[in-house]
Amino acid sequence: MNSDTIAAIATFPGNAGINIIRISGDGALEIAEKIFVKNGSKTEGSKLKPRYLHYGHITDQDNKVIDEVLLSYMKGPGTYTREDVVEINCHGGIISAKKILETVLFHGCRPAERGEFTKRAFLNGRIDLTQAEAVIDIINSKTDSSHAISVNHLEGRLSREINEIIEKIMQILANIEVNIDFPEYDEDQITISMAREFCSEVLVKINKLIETADTGKIFKEGIKTVILGKPNVGKSSLMNFLLNENRAIVTEIPGTTRDTIEEYVNIKGVPLRIIDTAGIRDTDDAVEKIGVEKALSKVGEADLVMMIFDSSRELEEEDEKILDYIREKKTIFIKNKTDLETRLDLSGQKEIESEVINISVARNQGLDEIMEKISSMFFQGTINLDSQLIINNARHKSLLVNAKRNLEEVLKSIDNDMTIDFVEIDLKEAMENLGLIVGKSVSDDLVDKIFNEFCIGK
CATH class of the missing domain: 3.30.1360.120 (Probable tRNA modification gtpase trme; domain 1)
Known part of the structure; x- marks a missing residue:
């Protein structure tokens, strides 16, 4: 106290x-x-x-x-x-x-x-520490899904899972200590067999948890989404359309958006961290040039790029430069202004022609298709938040990966007929990494770092 x-x-x-x-x-x-x-x-x-x-x-x-x-x-x-x-x-x-x-x-x-x-x-x-971290995650939740994941952690579901594994490791380590201290009993093979079976079972559980981390990160932080395109294709209009408010200034004058505009939006339970950017083009305007450079820098940080074409304009060199720049990124290709006469021809872009989503922001058409595309790109199968335990913390994922590596080393030692001492070393390291998740033997510096993310009064 x-x-x-x-x-x-x-x-x-x-x-x-x-x-x-x-x-x-x-x-x-x-x-x-x-x-x-x-x-x-x-x-x-x-x-x-x-x-x-x-x-x-x-x-x-x-x-x-x-x-x-x-x-x-x-x-x-x-x-x-x-x-x-x-x-x-x-x-x-x-x-x-x-x-x-x-x-x-x-x-x-x-x-x-x-x-x-x-x-x-x-x-x-x-x-414990996972429950404490869940408190701040609940406060910062931006969707029902991220809130549900954090509530599961606050209720101790992750803690129980981790503590059960730690308890089993402690039992095996106790047996190893007996084998080392009293070798005359010659029970090495029983203990090694127990360790092999345990590691094989636990690795399945840990792998499942690690596999959920990307989904958990998305629900917690949102999909960092950059809206990209040449000037006046409807980037700011799309952002306003997604936000359902006039957040970005929209005019017919190219180059209206000079800086990035960033907002969170919850669309059908999926959090998007949307960044509207300046139109990409060569310009002599010093301020607009800074905006273009900033827009391109945001692409490197993005989880997703929404590239917009203007259906009423022909494909131009600026479009092709953007396509080359984002070739390695997850991208949704969007053809806007489909309510106008179509002049855009993408037949020369075979790799994207069939992927393009047709929308008309002016007529509020196309949002469902965009969200279905995002879901297929980032979420595999149905996620049941009531029954599925999902990791949404980068610290937890890192420690689980370390524990996985330790347990794999245990199995390698057993397969290579190493002495039981090597098994003991790796099991202890696995237990330490798992213990750090729930706050066992955690350093004061780490505790201070975690709680400094909270607001005063919580």
């Missing part, structure tokens, strides 16, 4: 129905007694019944009323942090919440660091 007491505003400190100031630590109740007035008098600890909402007022150090509030006191260890927790619900607005927090800090606690409440929940054993 931590000895100091922390406090922070747990809600967004702006205009809203309520704001919540959260206090956690040994001194939480004592601070509440000093500042909370109920029925005209300061409270004593015995009057603040745990897990009840108490109506009253918060007063500052000069006993001046700051706001009327609802206050709750929750006694540890049955709390989020496993410490005593007080939450003060005041009226929404910047001033009340700020003044109450200042008063709380005046009476003997310090401001919470980013993610420190969840960090204490982890350090005090209420949740």
Whole structure:
């Protein structure tokens, strides 16, 4: 347990129905007694019944009323942090919440660091590291799918899977220790047979988890999608069409878009991180030239390129240059303005002619075909988020890959008739890598790095 007491505003400190100031630590109740007035008098600890909402007022150090509030006191260890927790619900607005927090800090606690409440929940054993990381993933979820994956992790599904594997490794390691310490029992072959069977079974599970990582990354971060094309083909119109709002300026003047515009959109459960770019062309305009260079640089970072042709214009040298530039990227080819007379001839581009999707942003036609294409490019088969455990964290994937490598080394050692000591070394390394996923023996630096991604108050 931590000895100091922390406090922070747990809600967004702006205009809203309520704001919540959260206090956690040994001194939480004592601070509440000093500042909370109920029925005209300061409270004593015995009057603040745990897990009840108490109506009253918060007063500052000069006993001046700051706001009327609802206050709750929750006694540890049955709390989020496993410490005593007080939450003060005041009226929404910047001033009340700020003044109450200042008063709380005046009476003997310090401001919470980013993610420190969840960090204490982890350090005090209420949740493990995968569950702590799931908290921030839930907060940052942009689709129902990414939220469902994170909720599964918060409920401990990944933790249970990993911990079961670790427990089995520990059993095998215990047998190996017996074999090494008491060789007269000569049970090496039994233990080696057990290790071989275990590694073969677990590698199947780990491979399945690793295979889900790309899908999990997409649901968590979105498909980084760059809209590319020469000027005035409808790139900004397509972005507005996908977003269902006028986010990008659209005119008939070529070169209107000078900088990249980036937005998230959830289309049929698939998150897209869309980047609208300047039209690609040779130009003497210094500002537009910077925009073109920036657009091309975004292509290298993209998971997906949407290249747009103007159906009403002939194929031009600018189109062909773009085609050459994106040849190695996953690309959806889109022919826009199909409501106009068609002049575009792609018969010379046999590799893409049959792949082109015809759309008309002006008539709101073609979105379903685009989304079906994205689904076929990035998702294989049906994903059942209720039953399938999906990895959505790059750290988890990296450690699973390391553990997989360790277990494969175990099987190699067994096949090459190496001594049981080699099996032991690789099993221990596999256990360590898996343990890092759930937070066993994790370094302070890594813990700090993870929780620094949280907001203050969580």
